[in-house]
Amino acid sequence: MDSVTQQPGDPALEPIRAKVLAGERLSPADGLTLYRTRDLFTLGELAHLARRRRHGLRAFYNINRHINYTNFCVLKCKFCAFGRPYNPRGDQVADGYTLSVDEIVAQAVEAAQRGATEVHIVGGLHPTLPFSYYTDLCRAIKQHCPSLHIKAFTAIEIVHFTRIARPRLSIAEVLTALKEAGLDSLPGGGAEIFDDRVHDETFQTKVGEEQWFDVHQAAHRLGLPTNATMLYGHVESVEERIQHMIKLRKQQDISLAEHPAAFQCFVPLSFIPDGSALAHLPGPTGLDDLRTLAVSRLLLDNFPHVKAFWIMQSPQLAQVALNWGVDDFDGTVVWYDITKREGRGTTRQEMTVPQIRRLLREAGCQPVERDTLYRAVLCGDKVIR
Numbered sequence: 001m002d003s004v005t006q007q008p009g010d011p012a013l014e015p016i017r018a019k020v021l022a023g024e025r026l027s028p029a030d031g032l033t034l035y036r037t038r039d040l041f042t043l044g045e046l047a048h049l050a051r052r053r054r055h056g057l058r059a060f061y062n063i064n065r066h067i068n069y070t071n072f073c074v075l076k077c078k079f080c081a082f083g084r085p086y087n088p089r090g091d092q093v094a095d096g097y098t099l100s101v102d103e104i105v106a107q108a109v110e111a112a113q114r115g116a117t118e119v120h121i122v123g124g125l126h127p128t129l130p131f132s133y134y135t136d137l138c139r140a141i142k143q144h145c146p147s148l149h150i151k152a153f154t155a156i157e158i159v160h161f162t163r164i165a166r167p168r169l170s171i172a173e174v175l176t177a178l179k180e181a182g183l184d185s186l187p188g189g190g191a192e193i194f195d196d197r198v199h200d201e202t203f204q205t206k207v208g209e210e211q212w213f214d215v216h217q218a219a220h221r222l223g224l225p226t227n228a229t230m231l232y233g234h235v236e237s238v239e240e241r242i243q244h245m246i247k248l249r250k251q252q253d254i255s256l257a258e259h260p261a262a263f264q265c266f267v268p269l270s271f272i273p274d275g276s277a278l279a280h281l282p283g284p285t286g287l288d289d290l291r292t293l294a295v296s297r298l299l300l301d302n303f304p305h306v307k308a309f310w311i312m313q314s315p316q317l318a319q320v321a322l323n324w325g326v327d328d329f330d331g332t333v334v335w336y337d338i339t340k341r342e343g344r345g346t347t348r349q350e351m352t353v354p355q356i357r358r359l360l361r362e363a364g365c366q367p368v369e370r371d372t373l374y375r376a377v378l379c380g381d382k383v384i385r
């Protein structure tokens, strides 16, 4: 007999299996055991069980377009290869850009004409754009494409807007103004790792966890659903990842109990070192990606959805992850400037609907086009394969 067939299951997973079967909440120590086990099959089995309990074998995707309105940024996060410094005298780096409101609207209109239900808009922290730019762009998109869902601005951008608005505004006031202008929900970016050590080492100039949670809590109070991310595979430890998830789980308990909106989706983002100040790091392996997605499905029992963002995990890994706890694939994306694993280093990074549906079906799942609120989009006479 070869050693592979002799490999026993990990007995340390048995109490965790019992908890998962009973629908009991897992502890941080359970999370560590799941991360450390060599028994990847049982980890996958348990995560798939938790995923099937919520969603059966449905796998969600959407037709969307990501729009990155500027790459100028006042921050210097070490993991980021996207931001460009801004020189107020005008002699900018050659590849710095800022889209006008008209250019953003043109992209949104094109997306809507191609069947998109969502625009996902984020950018760097631009030092001179006024707050009115952001409200204007929401209003203009809604005017031209009233049915397009605007998912925009990370918590970091929202805190930036509180500082640039004149007169200065609170987080709740900024969110209210954006909501009135057409904002429908917030993406999960900017969370990175909720830990002071990791914050000081990699994104010290950025606001930390307290304000990230302030923004999301304020959004939930106002009835705006949000997502939450975790940027993993750089300088953080597995324990720090688990703490990150536990902090989100606590906030989600509060939001579900007390607020009209809550987190919809957890989005673990696989660190892509290329071009960043941490380019010497190797980045996560495929198994680390798979483990992280599976553990998050099991620990975050109060998050409806776990997303593998194919742009960062790769379409191949995201496909495999559909049997390791993941139920959401994100969407067609089209353009993406923040990281460039796909698209051979260009910003054009698109998957077509037939490509996505083929990957989901091949993973044994039933592809479901969703809108941003995870309602199934009725395909009508759209041609899909």
Ligand code: V47
Residues within 6 Å of the ligand: 079, 080, 081, 154, 186, 187, 188, 189, 190, 191, 192, 227, 228, 229, 231, 265, 267, 269, 270, 271, 272, 273, 274, 276, 309, 312, 330, 338, 339
């Ligand atoms: O906040 C930056 C991350 C985030 C790198 O809510 C990097 O549905 C990997 O938040 N390698 C922005 N990641 C993207 C984001 C997102 C993406 C898709 C869906 C959703 C959602 C949210 O990208 C940033 C940062 O954490 N990031 N640089 C990098 N080198």
